[in-house]
Amino acid sequence: MAKKRMIQAINETLDSEMAKDPKIVLFGEDVEISLFGDTVGLKDRHGAHRVRNMPISETVMSGMAVGAAAAGYKVVCHMMFGNFMYTGFDSIANQASKLRYMTAGQISLPIVYMSVFGGGRSAAAQHSDAMHPMFMNLGGIKVALPATPADAAGLLRASIHDPNPVVFLQAAGRGGESGDVPDGEVIFELGKASTVHDGDDITMVAIGAMVRPALRAAKQLAEDGIGVDLIDPRTMVPLDTDAILSSVRRTGRLVVVDEARDLCSAASHVAAVCADQCFEALKAPIKRVTVPDVAIPYSPPLEKALLPNEGSISATVRDLLKKPAGAEA
Amino acid sequence: MTSSGADTNFSNEQMLGFYRDMLRIRRVEEQLGKDSLAGNLPGAVHLYIGQEAVGVGICSQLRDDDWIASNHRGHGHFLAKGGDTRLLVAEVYGRRTGICRGHGGSMHVADFSKGIIGANGIVGAGISITTGAAWAAQLDGNGAVGVAFFGDGAANQGVLCEALNVSTLWKLPVIFVCENNGFSEFSPYSTVTSGSIADRAKPYGAAHETIDGNDLIEVWQCAARAIKRARDGEGPTLIEARTYRHSGHVVGEHTFLSGTYRSEEEVEQKKAGDPIPAFAKRILEAGQASQADLDRIDAEITAEVAEAVAFAEESPYPDPADQGAGYMFA
């Protein structure tokens, strides 16, 4: 176990995987010098032919990933900011996610589309989206959202090993955060949630960067005798519905914290699954703590007011516990 | 940069091979056109009739480990690269025995075992995929190349510029083949496209040629130069093959279009440039085969197509229970 920053955990994982498997290639804009630091030094260690700077050409880049993967490579396509995946969306949405299905399984496409995502850094509306719900809806793409350096290492390794396209979204600004990373080649199965905090009164599902404020809220609520069972799904596709359902069956209450805008958020999906599959266990309505349906603003007070935080999360929990199902009937 | 066929001597066998490959595409497309009009095919069908010399002239020089990606008008490329007639027809019929077991249909016929990344429903999409496959080929160092077939309409997608830039910069073994058939769906070339398409390679410093896409030998020679360039590590070539789309954009368009976008006279006049009779004439005049030889090939191809249709018709539709997760994720 060692303390590492998330960016370091990602960098080391890329490095060790590339050292082991010569079929792994990595490309993207400025990956050689590395804007975020996650790909720094990789070119020197693994060669200019395997680590390549791309022109600012997201449309061709996301499609090249498909072609290189179809031709036998394991491709890490670094798209920089998640919002730029919109620019290169066609090949992700129309090709990577569908080619295997359309050809009746003739090929698999081992691609990791990685980028930072989410707000909190005054990056404004075009650099701050949480676009994971859009990828979830494509069908043929796995979606990984690490919340800690350990998860970043374990999920990235699993994403690289996975024969399918995976969108790997690292929370913007979280690269500098440090946490314990187990020694050796840590790998976390895609589709396995982790329980971050135990409790019996309410289930909280927090996604990606929301795990941290959710955990702070859970600790604070624990001081008041409110037990939060905090689950980090770690991947939204595949989603560990068993872990979520079994917790909700135990606690009877669910709050989902998601940095996506509310409309069709990932939280909406989690809520729907629980309403559908464990309605009888619910003692209260399911609540979503999400971002209002507006663009992310620049000025810090404006942005801060929109993103879920420890205060809004715990307020939602307290509110919910005051209102058990049927209390108003 | 055109040249006559005089400097290339093909054996009688090779010439008849080209003829057979073009005729196979023609007869398959005629059949599928009829089937579509008769309502026997579930989806839209875009015919390659009139453009056969392009697909055959290029694919006849490719190996199984060379990659091609094509577009919505992709049956011809599939067959030219060695795709199986029966598996193609069964796929377009939506049957379980099709090359994609009925999951892809006309616009998605693909056979990765033969380097056919496949047809594509997204105009221009094959350009980036082929560029990536060519990158893989470069990394493999095995001399394989990637060929993207697309239309003049697709040339207006920005991805062509992106691909020309990066492939020239990286010297990727890729060939961009624009089949300029005069139309972008129902829009004549001049109404949606400025300048010449081949010229779009110029600012990137990429090799480019404009050729008569109805002349198989000219296509073959140009492709040979481009393939050599690619295999020698000299980077991409943009080929603009001028040809003509004999059929409509999609079979049955007359049933829903409110107007016309080309005149009967134009079509008739352009059909005079049909690559297949011209090639037959060339073979006969050079004394490389007799009319009887050509007729025999036609009979064989006609039988092959009939057999493929029978195979498709006898094949069951896919079982809905067979679809889903198994193909979504590996």
Ligand SMILES: Cc1ncc(C[n+]2csc(CCOP(=O)(O)OP(=O)(O)O)c2C)c(N)n1
């Ligand atoms: C991205 C995209 N835009 C539009 C279409 C609709 N569409 C299908 S084929 C076509 C025309 C393509 O023309 P061209 O590339 O010249 O190919 P051709 O049909 O002439 O072979 C259009 C507009 C599409 N399939 N994909």
